[in-house]
Amino acid sequence: MPFYPQCDKRLNVNHNLKEREYVILLGNDCRVRHYHSRLKQQVIEFMIQLEVYIRGEWRAVVRYDTAHGFAHRDTFHGDGITEKTPLFVGDYNSTLTFAELDLHSNWELYRERFLKEG
Numbered sequence: 001m002p003f004y005p006q007c008d009k010r011l012n013v014n015h016n017l018k019e020r021e022y023v024i025l026l027g028n029d030c031r032v033r034h035y036h037s038r039l040k041q042q043v044i045e046f047m048i049q050l051e052v053y054i055r056g057e058w059r060a061v062v063r064y065d066t067a068h069g070f071a072h073r074d075t076f077h078g079d080g081i082t083e084k085t086p087l088f089v090g091d092y093n094s095t096l097t098f099a100e101l102d103l104h105s106n107w108e109l110y111r112e113r114f115l116k117e118g
Contacts, residue, residue, distance in 0.1 A: 016040065026107050029053040036096060043092040048099045052111050054118070061114045064099035071095045078118025 021035040029052055036046035047065040051058040063074040064087070071087040089095040103110075 017044075026050075026104075027111075030107055030111055031058070032103055032107070034100075041093075043096050046092060046096045046099075048096065048103060050103050050107055050110055052114055054115075059114075061110050062103060064095070064103075066092060073099075076114070078114050078116070 016039050017037055018039075019035070019037045021033075024032045024034070026032060031051050031053075033047070033049045033051060035048070036043050038044060045066045047063065047067070049063040049065075050061045052061050053059075060074070060076045062076070065072065065074070071089070071092060073085045073087055075083040075085070077083075087095050087098070089098045
């Protein structure tokens with residue numbers, strides 16, 4: 001079962017729907033979890049999340065996704081506050097590319113901010 005909560009493969013009757021999920025390790029205590037589904041070349045939903053390993057558990061730091069019916073960024077703070085920011089980058093393909101580039105370019109900054117706030 002994918003780690004993206006809105007996706008349930010048991011309901012996938014469209015054989016043209018392709019799903020992909022994987023984890024990329026960054027440093028000793030960071031990772032990016034990635035999920036997307038697409039029809040042909042068009043992304044129809046995605047979730048890409050930066051996580052940091054703290055006190056025995058993986059904690060979300062920044063997440064880009066299409067939950068709630070629109071593309072947005074959730075920024076999690078060490079003090080428990082979460083900010084939701086709508087994204088207007090283009091279609092989901094462009095937004096997913098933007099999200100991947102942002103997390104892979106800035107993960108160390110996001111990690112440090114999160115750890116200082118916690």
